[in-house]
Amino acid sequence: MAKPRKIIIDxxxxxxxxxxxxxxxxxPEELEVLGITTVAGNVPLSYTSRNARIVCELCGRPDxxxxxxxxxxxxxxxxxxxxxHGKTGLDxxxxxxxxxxxxxxxxxxxxxxxxxxxxxxxxxxxxxxPLTNIGLAFQKAPDIIPRVRxxxxxxxxxxxxxxxxxxxxFNIYVDPEAxxxxxxxxxxxxxxxxxxxxxxxxxxxxxxxMAELGTAPVKAMVEMLEFFERFDIEKYGSDxxxxxDPAVIAYLLKPELxxxxxxxxxIEVKSELTAGMTVIDWWHVxxxxxxxxVMRHVDADGFYDLLIERFARI
Ligand code: BDR
Ligand code: CA
Numbered sequence: 001m002a003k004p005r006k007i008i009i010d011x012x013x014x015x016x017x018x019x020x021x022x023x024x025x026x027x028p029e030e031l032e033v034l035g036i037t038t039v040a041g042n043v044p045l046s047y048t049s050r051n052a053r054i055v056c057e058l059c060g061r062p063d064x065x066x067x068x069x070x071x072x073x074x075x076x077x078x079x080x081x082x083x084x085h086g087k088t089g090l091d092x093x094x095x096x097x098x099x100x101x102x103x104x105x106x107x108x109x110x111x112x113x114x115x116x117x118x119x120x121x122x123x124x125x126x127x128x129x130p131l132t133n134i135g136l137a138f139q140k141a142p143d144i145i146p147r148v149r150x151x152x153x154x155x156x157x158x159x160x161x162x163x164x165x166x167x168x169x170f171n172i173y174v175d176p177e178a179x180x181x182x183x184x185x186x187x188x189x190x191x192x193x194x195x196x197x198x199x200x201x202x203x204x205x206x207x208x209x210m211a212e213l214g215t216a217p218v219k220a221m222v223e224m225l226e227f228f229e230r231f232d233i234e235k236y237g238s239d240x241x242x243x244x245d246p247a248v249i250a251y252l253l254k255p256e257l258x259x260x261x262x263x264x265x266x267i268e269v270k271s272e273l274t275a276g277m278t279v280i281d282w283w284h285v286x287x288x289x290x291x292x293x294v295m296r297h298v299d300a301d302g303f304y305d306l307l308i309e310r311f312a313r314i
Contacts, residue, residue, distance in 0.1 A: 004032040005252060006122050008111060010069070012041025013051035015228040016091050020128055020154075020245035021052070022221060022279035023253075025059040025309030030253055034114055034123065035065040037107035038096030041129035041174055042081045043089035045071040047160070048129070051090045053098035057144040059314050062100040069107025070132040079180035081085075083169060084231045092227030111137040116146035124252065125152040128245040131173050135178025138185055152252060154245045155179065156265070156278030157194030159296070163314045164212040165276070169194050172267065173276030180267040189292040190308070191265065192247040193278065196258065196295045200247060202229045206304045210311060217314050237250070250303050253310075257302045260295035264288035 009024060011017045012296055024031050036056070038048040049068040056064040072078045074199070085091065111133060126147060127134060138145055155171040162168040172179045183189065202225050211222045229241030264281040266288070268274045274309055280294055 001029070004028065004030055005029050005124055006032050006034050007124045007126050007252070008037060008114060009237070010037045010039060010107070010125060010127045010133050011052060011127065012039050012043070012048045012100055013055060014042040014085055014128070014245065015092065015224040016243050016245040017128045017225055018051070018055045018090060019221060019243060020127055020249050022059055022217065022314060023246045023249040023307055023310050024302045026313040027249070027253055028126065030250070035067060035110055036270045037067045037069050037110060037133050039069045039107065039129045039133050040071050040078050041171065041287070042085045044078070044080065045069070049102055050098060051088065053100050053102065054090060054095050056186045057098055058220055059098060065103050066100070067069045067075070067105055067107040068251045069109045070136060071278045073130060073132050074177045076175065076177070079164070082252060084228070086227060090224060093223035095220065097180035097235050108136045108140060112141040112144055115147045118258055120147045121149045122228045123147070124149045125151040126248050126252070127155070128150060128248060130174035131178040131182050132175045135175065135181040137271070138181050145185050145187060148187045150190060150236040151182065152190040152192070154192045154248050156191055156280070157280065158278060158280040159199050160194040160198050162277070164195060167274040169278065172278055176267050176269045180269055182204065183265050183267055183291055186291070190251060191292045191294045192244070192251065193294065194242070196242040196298050197242045197247055199300050201238060201300070202243055204239065207240070210308055213312050215314065218311050221311065246307060247298065247303070250306055254302070254306055257299045257306070258295045259297040260293055262290045263292060263294045264290055265294065
């Protein structure tokens with residue numbers, strides 16, 4: 001059997017980030033998580049670093065190395081999303097404060113050191129939040145850029161527009177300068193935009209199936225997702241909320257669930273009106289370099305089958 005793929009999860013938990021981490025931990029045959037690096041995003045860094053450790057402990061992985069990273073975007077003031085995720089970012093269930101330590105090393109240095117240590121082309125970066133840590137790492141140590149196997153991100157939107165402004169998706173909006181560095185780096189990128197994640201609704205039947213697993217970690221996850229979905233249900237009247245970040249991990253496990261196209265993607269960094277917009281050349285109307293595989297369709301039932309199957313292994 002093939003060796004598990006080595007990944008670093010860069011994240012700003014967030015209930016949907018937590019679901020992505022749980023999915024990765026439920027898939028040890030396919031994925032080896034080398035470390036979890038946190039970034040400010042949904043909530044400030046102190047909370048995302050706390051939350052990542054809570055999720056590790058919840059999943060029975062107190063041995064995981066969690067590193068705190070950037071506490072603010074590269075060139076802008078931090079924008080957070082407590083209106084979606086609650087004050088802590090993991091609002092919903094009652095959770096214990098984590099006992100496991102935070103590593104002393106900064107996320108950016110961990111990313112650099114790991115990419116230099118592991119064989120070239122061995123490490124995949126999975127980004128579930130603003131791209132600040134990756135932008136900083138590429139800026140500080142450009143020699144690591146050609147060593148990255150692939151970067152799979154949740155970020156951006158095109159046909160669905162934005163979710164924090166009419167033009168921009170949250171992760172890219174928070175740090176467009178970092179996103180610009182990443183999209184300009186030349187590494188293989190797979191992008192899970194809102195166009196995909198808005199198809200992954202936490203419909204009632206899906207959450208009920210999840211709840212039937214009955215274990216303590218999944219019970220806490222269900223309570224997180226019930227809190228998380230209330231925002232979209234109230235705002236859009238949808239049947240559940242979009243489970244964004246697990247799409248990244250699901251892609252690594254079952255890429256055949258997703259369909260997309262190799263396109264040019266540029267990031268708007270100048271305009272105030274459209275800051276953080278991902279300008280996707282879906283129709284190839286320019287000769288600009290095709291720098292990302294942009295996903296547009298997903299088999300949502302297949303995705304939830306996978307999620308529930310792997311949650312059952314936690
Ligand atoms: C993204 O922003 C955050 O609120 C979610 O965790 C996800 O990563 C969706 O726009
Ligand atoms: Ca996130």
